[in-house]
Amino acid sequence: MERTRIVFSGSGGQGVITAAIILAEAAVIKEGMEAVQSQSYGAAARGGATRSDIILSNEPINYPGVLQPDILVCLTQSVYTQYAGIIRPGGLLLTDPHFVKPAKEADAYQVSVPIYDMVMEKIGKPIVFNISMLGTLFGIRPLFNPNSLMEVIAERVPKGFVELNEKAFTLGLELGEEYRQDF
Amino acid sequence: MERTRIVFSGSGGQGVITAAIILAEAAVIKEGMEAVQSQSYGAAARGGATRSDIILSNEPINYPGVLQPDILVCLTQSVYTQYAGIIRPGGLLLTDPHFVKPAKEADAYQVSVPIYDMVMEKIGKPIVFNISMLGTLFGIRPLFNPNSLMEVIAERVPKGFVELNEKAFTLGLELGEEYRQDF
Amino acid sequence: MTKKIKFVQGNEACVEGALYAGCSFFAGYPITPSTEIAELLAARLPQHGGTFIQMEDEIAAMSAIIGASLTGKKVLTATSGPGFSLKQEAIGYACMAEVPCVVANVQRGGPSTGNPTHVAQGDINQARWGTHGDHSIIALTASNHQDIFQMTVDAFNLAETYRTPVILLFDEAVGHLRAKLEIPTEGELHVVDRLRTSLPEGVNYHPYLPREDGRLPMSDFGDVHRYNVTGLFHDMWGFPTADPTYINDLLHHLVDKIENNVKDITRYKEHFMDDAQYVLVSYGSSARSAIHLATERRLRGERLGVLELQSIWPFPKELIREKCDSARAVLVCEMNMGQLTAHVRAAVRKPNRVFLANRTDGKLISPLDIKRSLRMIQGRGV
Amino acid sequence: MTKKIKFVQGNEACVEGALYAGCSFFAGYPITPSTEIAELLAARLPQHGGTFIQMEDEIAAMSAIIGASLTGKKVLTATSGPGFSLKQEAIGYACMAEVPCVVANVQRGGPSTGNPTHVAQGDINQARWGTHGDHSIIALTASNHQDIFQMTVDAFNLAETYRTPVILLFDEAVGHLRAKLEIPTEGELHVVDRLRTSLPEGVNYHPYLPREDGRLPMSDFGDVHRYNVTGLFHDMWGFPTADPTYINDLLHHLVDKIENNVKDITRYKEHFMDDAQYVLVSYGSSARSAIHLATERRLRGERLGVLELQSIWPFPKELIREKCDSARAVLVCEMNMGQLTAHVRAAVRKPNRVFLANRTDGKLISPLDIKRSLRMIQGRGV
Amino acid sequence: MAKKKLKEIAINQSWCKGCGICVAFCPKNVLELNDEGCSTAVRPEDCILCKLCEMRCPDLAIRVIEEEEEV
Amino acid sequence: MAKKKLKEIAINQSWCKGCGICVAFCPKNVLELNDEGCSTAVRPEDCILCKLCEMRCPDLAIRVIEEEEEV
Amino acid sequence: MAVQEYIRDRFFPQMWCEGCGHGTILNSLLRAIEDLGISKSDIVMTSGIGCSARISGYVDFHSLHTMHGRALACATGVKMAKPELNVIVPMGDGDALAIGGNHFIHACRRNIDMTAIVMNNRIYGMTGGQYSPLSGVGTMATTAPYSSIDNAFDVVKLAEAAGATFVARTTTYHVAEAVTYLKKAIQHKGFSVVEIMSQCPTYYGRKNKKGSAVNMLEWFKEITGKLGSKELEDNPSLIARGIFVDEDKPEYCSEYNKIIERASKR
Amino acid sequence: MAVQEYIRDRFFPQMWCEGCGHGTILNSLLRAIEDLGISKSDIVMTSGIGCSARISGYVDFHSLHTMHGRALACATGVKMAKPELNVIVPMGDGDALAIGGNHFIHACRRNIDMTAIVMNNRIYGMTGGQYSPLSGVGTMATTAPYSSIDNAFDVVKLAEAAGATFVARTTTYHVAEAVTYLKKAIQHKGFSVVEIMSQCPTYYGRKNKKGSAVNMLEWFKEITGKLGSKELEDNPSLIARGIFVDEDKPEYCSEYNKIIERASKR
Ligand SMILES: Cc1ncc(C[n+]2csc(CCOP(=O)(O)OP(=O)(O)O)c2C)c(N)n1
Ligand SMILES: Cc1ncc(C[n+]2csc(CCOP(=O)(O)OP(=O)(O)O)c2C)c(N)n1
Ligand code: SF4
Ligand code: SF4
Ligand code: SF4
Ligand code: SF4
Ligand code: SF4
Ligand code: SF4
Numbered sequence A, B: 001m002e003r004t005r006i007v008f009s010g011s012g013g014q015g016v017i018t019a020a021i022i023l024a025e026a027a028v029i030k031e032g033m034e035a036v037q038s039q040s041y042g043a044a045a046r047g048g049a050t051r052s053d054i055i056l057s058n059e060p061i062n063y064p065g066v067l068q069p070d071i072l073v074c075l076t077q078s079v080y081t082q083y084a085g086i087i088r089p090g091g092l093l094l095t096d097p098h099f100v101k102p103a104k105e106a107d108a109y110q111v112s113v114p115i116y117d118m119v120m121e122k123i124g125k126p127i128v129f130n131i132s133m134l135g136t137l138f139g140i141r142p143l144f145n146p147n148s149l150m151e152v153i154a155e156r157v158p159k160g161f162v163e164l165n166e167k168a169f170t171l172g173l174e175l176g177e178e179y180r181q182d183f
Numbered sequence C, D: 001m002t003k004k005i006k007f008v009q010g011n012e013a014c015v016e017g018a019l020y021a022g023c024s025f026f027a028g029y030p031i032t033p034s035t036e037i038a039e040l041l042a043a044r045l046p047q048h049g050g051t052f053i054q055m056e057d058e059i060a061a062m063s064a065i066i067g068a069s070l071t072g073k074k075v076l077t078a079t080s081g082p083g084f085s086l087k088q089e090a091i092g093y094a095c096m097a098e099v100p101c102v103v104a105n106v107q108r109g110g111p112s113t114g115n116p117t118h119v120a121q122g123d124i125n126q127a128r129w130g131t132h133g134d135h136s137i138i139a140l141t142a143s144n145h146q147d148i149f150q151m152t153v154d155a156f157n158l159a160e161t162y163r164t165p166v167i168l169l170f171d172e173a174v175g176h177l178r179a180k181l182e183i184p185t186e187g188e189l190h191v192v193d194r195l196r197t198s199l200p201e202g203v204n205y206h207p208y209l210p211r212e213d214g215r216l217p218m219s220d221f222g223d224v225h226r227y228n229v230t231g232l233f234h235d236m237w238g239f240p241t242a243d244p245t246y247i248n249d250l251l252h253h254l255v256d257k258i259e260n261n262v263k264d265i266t267r268y269k270e271h272f273m274d275d276a277q278y279v280l281v282s283y284g285s286s287a288r289s290a291i292h293l294a295t296e297r298r299l300r301g302e303r304l305g306v307l308e309l310q311s312i313w314p315f316p317k318e319l320i321r322e323k324c325d326s327a328r329a330v331l332v333c334e335m336n337m338g339q340l341t342a343h344v345r346a347a348v349r350k351p352n353r354v355f356l357a358n359r360t361d362g363k364l365i366s367p368l369d370i371k372r373s374l375r376m377i378q379g380r381g382v
Numbered sequence E, F: 001m002a003k004k005k006l007k008e009i010a011i012n013q014s015w016c017k018g019c020g021i022c023v024a025f026c027p028k029n030v031l032e033l034n035d036e037g038c039s040t041a042v043r044p045e046d047c048i049l050c051k052l053c054e055m056r057c058p059d060l061a062i063r064v065i066e067e068e069e070e071v
Numbered sequence G, H: 001m002a003v004q005e006y007i008r009d010r011f012f013p014q015m016w017c018e019g020c021g022h023g024t025i026l027n028s029l030l031r032a033i034e035d036l037g038i039s040k041s042d043i044v045m046t047s048g049i050g051c052s053a054r055i056s057g058y059v060d061f062h063s064l065h066t067m068h069g070r071a072l073a074c075a076t077g078v079k080m081a082k083p084e085l086n087v088i089v090p091m092g093d094g095d096a097l098a099i100g101g102n103h104f105i106h107a108c109r110r111n112i113d114m115t116a117i118v119m120n121n122r123i124y125g126m127t128g129g130q131y132s133p134l135s136g137v138g139t140m141a142t143t144a145p146y147s148s149i150d151n152a153f154d155v156v157k158l159a160e161a162a163g164a165t166f167v168a169r170t171t172t173y174h175v176a177e178a179v180t181y182l183k184k185a186i187q188h189k190g191f192s193v194v195e196i197m198s199q200c201p202t203y204y205g206r207k208n209k210k211g212s213a214v215n216m217l218e219w220f221k222e223i224t225g226k227l228g229s230k231e232l233e234d235n236p237s238l239i240a241r242g243i244f245v246d247e248d249k250p251e252y253c254s255e256y257n258k259i260i261e262r263a264s265k266r
């Protein structure tokens, strides 16, 4: 697999960093790939923008920063404004209409998926929103076997919550598949 | 005046360091000379050997240590043993028989003056022994006007004690004059 | 046997390395970006009968590991800038009293409180000269998780071998980066155990008398040999002395045991160095970008190599000269105002061919930053 | 008008210099061999309405002078090795927050408790690199009482001029030596007063915005301008920022304001340097022996000169090069393992002609010690 | 001196973080969190001007403003 | 068991610094400073074996030694 | 003047988390100062490092944001150099009593006229939830994953034993008390300590299952009792609130002034 | 075994001044240890820097002569690493309560099983007579040429407030008491503090016109009174001697052992 550079961005509390860690950990532990994940630390405060960079590869990864992501997820309007411009031409830009009103133009495959609303409708617990987001991403573009992701999720959440997360992940996967495109 | 290098040595409590400071201070303040005074600091403990080096000169003094003193005063047997050998050939080596039994041979003018016993006999206060020692030294070899020394002493001791010190100094002066020798 | 693979922060790689090396005592005080080391050890150490203690400040933490080491334990503390400054007096004590211990400093932006949550490599010289008086020190660093693990193990090994504090100079970028770590199997890496005296009770044991090979066997507090440990200059029994000969000898011993073993202590990696015309000298997270750039440029046929230092102190002067003297230019890539650069310059024959590619704003230096500097010194503008 | 002549210890010369410069606040913690500075100021300061306070430790003392300086006072603390190590975090704070203050370090034997009552010059590099993170610093030194007085006044002047901590690197031998001191009359020496903003209330005052001449006018706490002081990277009002541009700029400002003014800050003396073939580079009490030797050798016609440094940091590289490049050999005389020597080597064209004449056993290096080294490098044996 | 009267409970919506402290501890249930998660005065008429909401707000987002006092 | 008896008040003259503490506080005035300024037992027969001298000596210079006990 | 006039409003909304008690302490303090009518330029606020320490950036006084643990030591310098200034020193529990413990007891001992406020959330907030010397046995924290075995200091007892001449304690729930105590503390001539129990819902709350800020305030109400109240008498395991010490003793700066007088005569 | 068998006699006569109380404290301590019959190899004595700190060089135990003020911090490392050791920490008043004050209160708080001895001569002896936090108002010292304005800590109160579970005070005059308290302190499971007022005739004595060591011991007799004595009751301005605290509370190392047990099960 070619090197894949991913940026998840949003606001504190949306779980984007956890999602990023799960994605990269699954790549490493379950798929035997190389992966790095980093994030910008802010001061403890509400509403600060959060960004996490992930690189997946089969080769060793040195510089861990992502300048031009192949995949960019923006979950607030402000990070969308801030980061939409850095997407690699032809990349995938995933947003959620609940948070972001995407601009018309972008040299990328822009998808706006109503993940949040679906989560609230079908599950009712905003806490699993980030897991559904991961599912959606894999629905659109399966970077590797989605089961690997689900395994990591299962290892990370308390026993009683595995099922809930599974539901959220599957919900996302199905939702994402509707937007799948071949490249 | 040529450079004069002096070492006072004895044990803590004999006041050799005070005597050294008085001598050097008088040279600087009253006589307009250059002088440096240094001492070896030991750990706070009884009976430790004390040594103070003094250099008098009319020129600036750089290295402040005395390797071969022109004048060496030893006030305990142990410092005598330790330092007698460093005296400059032809120098003056002053001891007190109450503390030191001098060796027969030394390439120097060796004088053993019973300062302590005289102080005890005439004054009865061992505390002024160091002042008498200074007087004795100046009696033997007046490095400069003895009044300068006495002035500094007077400035340094509490008012009520000036007379006592004056007496001790004069006692020493007179004692020393008996041992004066021309070089 | 398949190895255990983990996906962890660099700080956790340090923790894994410490446990692998046999660390059983940690005392610390939290500070960003080193805190995870303390947090993870608080959970892990007691699982193996080891001890974690959070002290009242960094001075106490450093003091506590010194005390613990003397009972025979392998000990660690971890901190960052301000805490590293506070530990300096006690680090000097450990040098003087020859107490093996490891101090991790996960660097952040300084001076002072500075830029606590962002990367810098500004404590290079402080690691060498932070405490008062002449002395010497060992400091290691690493650019990736596998090396953090390895260098942490090496730090414990060197601490034991040379009876000295060893500094681990990591930085925020590698410390917080999450990546793969393969835990070596038991026995795979060499672990140096504490060298204990074999003298029985009643035989005069000299805690500060080096053996012929230069090592000084220790005896644990509580064991049969009762001796003295002090930060004053001391004799071979550890008792204070002001004798000039002893003082001179001890000071030289402290410096020489490290400076005379530069070769043994030096750790480095070469990347594309074989026929390199331009040499990038780097370390820690900066080295990741240097290697990144070299990899990319090699594809285009440029003869660019990277000399990655994994030990900073004692400074590997000979190595630098050997690897750099024939280069057209040397570019030192670091995140400070040129702290290593000055030492590289002093080491090579043509100091004016040594350049600095740096970044001092809290952002990780990027391959592009280095490329720009490289173009400049090649006369090609930016 | 006759000048006041005193016969005092070097430490007292420092006290006299501080009072002359307008020092009105001292906070300290006793430690040999600097204690006399505190003791004398405890008696002298309140006589002029000034403040002396003995704090609970050196950290508190350094912190207290920082607080006091911000109210508009000229401030001093004094310490030695272990205390200097403890002060490092707060010294870095003073660098970052640009708080004028003077820190006297009367050096003794280290590392650690070391050799408390004897001389050494082992804190040279620590003065520069003791605190974490990039920064710069000014450090002055002196070899005799008149110069101690002068350098102390200069330290206060430079602290005010550059809004920075200034280190006075004295040593036990000069600190405890008693010798003559002539107190200059009022006005004889230049005294730099605190530069205060002339902006009236209501006008936006920028505590961290340098004027065109590079100086930053201050405003006393309690005055009409209320601003913020922090050890975090900050903007021109003193408020914290993590903006990479601000961080980069501030760091460069802190370093450049000192490094770009080496010429203005450098202080030195030449002794017999006119046609010297051999140059002794020295400072502090070591310089006394170097000058002694040169004086003596000159009488015998040997072309030996002494370059006495009175400022160590910023390192006067250009000066060293200018004065030493044409010498047959340079002999650095110091009481450590060659801390200044390394910098002299890095400065000159022929580093292999730079030698070290040192002594590291607590005894004052003597003219004889230097003479021996000189004979060795001249190939004449000892 | 007449009884004090409420003029306005001014809530700075851009400062309020919606912690709910003012809401939970208003003795008269005057306040509620709105859809944006900000505090609003829904029953200002019940307000007894105790100002506990104003004093407890960690974000200095509330001011309980009284009518000019009638003398 | 018979009454304890003094065998010796052993004073290590090379350790004693002559501070006089033992002398001043001996309840029976057994001790005195000699010409060299060292403590000596001048009236050992008065000693009541209280050992206060031994316990107070800062220099560990005194041992009050009892006869082997007679059973 | 409204309390909003004592702040630097360009930094609002402030950076503390939703429901963080430190904001309430800022609020109470500003109210106290407003009530006392002290001029903004007569106050120096000195803080250390921590979430709590951010408070000095928000107030429109002279502000000195120092090093972790060193607020009181720096403040002592300010006060001794210019005794006419009003020096207020808010500190986190770690700042005041872990790394800063020595300066704390020595400031108490000197009885120097400053006001120390311990913003006690029983955790290191800024570094992400490690236990502090005020956490107490049984507290969960990132460095106490098996729950803490460390006894907590009783700040009130410690301050009193060390020599503070005004000592009080309250919580962020009891805001009227807080304002009263702070006013008295600031007016007190000598070293005053006011401990205000504060909620950190983000770390202490989450780790110890104490719920939201609102829940934590309810909890403060439950676990404390006013000095002299029947409630406290009946249940001595409650944490006492109130003024514990209020004494008149020679103040350090005044005593130093006498030294100056005596010395100047020589 | 005579106490002389617990010392390193090649360092005798020791280096303390004539009549220095620190020697008497050494004497009392050795007697206590002899009475308890503790093996020399089971004891670690940790000291800081000061005249007092020299004590660790004179005893034939494991000895750790650390940095000024850091004795208790180092000792905490020793004890936590090897709880079976008997850790004794004698300190000067400056060592323990000026620079070392923070470690002092935190060791008290943890109630870690060590014995701290404060060798209180109310002065910095080693550096030549500066005032310490135990000197008290009115003391003359080289840094208090106009007499000190600093209040003294009450070590007993401070130790108690900070959490020590055994606290006692006596003087070098009251040697039998000293031996008894030291024995109890060493036997006590938890953090014990024994303050022993000690004479420094060289600096404190000389500066404050207290005369010789003998005079100073007389003075200790006069200015102190035994807890519960009529003397003390009648004259509360006397300094109380006695055992002030002797409590049984969970000890830190034992509590940590429980953590290990719990953690190992996971
Ligand atoms: C010398 C030093 N050590 C450690 C730190 C890291 N640090 C910053 S704030 C803090 C503790 C904060 O806790 P507290 O004082 O209780 O304040 P809070 O954040 O809870 O308000 C620590 C350990 C530091 N900045 N400097
Ligand atoms: C960090 C540090 N600061 C200061 C000193 C200097 N110093 C050595 S001992 C001492 C105080 C001694 O007083 P105390 O602890 O009361 O012991 P005493 O000598 O009176 O027994 C001081 C200030 C030091 N060695 N290290
Ligand atoms: S207390 Fe303040 S921040 Fe919280 S909900 Fe009410 S107004 Fe908003
Ligand atoms: S002032 Fe009192 S009653 Fe009115 S809204 Fe606020 S808390 Fe409720
Ligand atoms: S107490 Fe000891 S040192 Fe003092 S006089 Fe008696 S025997 Fe000598
Ligand atoms: S044992 Fe008692 S009575 Fe006998 S000499 Fe000693 S102090 Fe005097
Ligand atoms: S982490 Fe805790 S203390 Fe810090 S701002 Fe958030 S709630 Fe407040
Ligand atoms: S100076 Fe004082 S404390 Fe030190 S040894 Fe002498 S008498 Fe004892």
Ligand SMILES: [Mg+2]
Residues within 6 Å of the ligand: G050, G092, G093, G094, G119, G120, G121, G122, G123, G124, G125, G132
């Ligand atoms: Mg806190």
Ligand SMILES: [Mg+2]
Residues within 6 Å of the ligand: H092, H093, H094, H119, H120, H121, H122, H123, H124, H125, H132
């Ligand atoms: Mg003392």
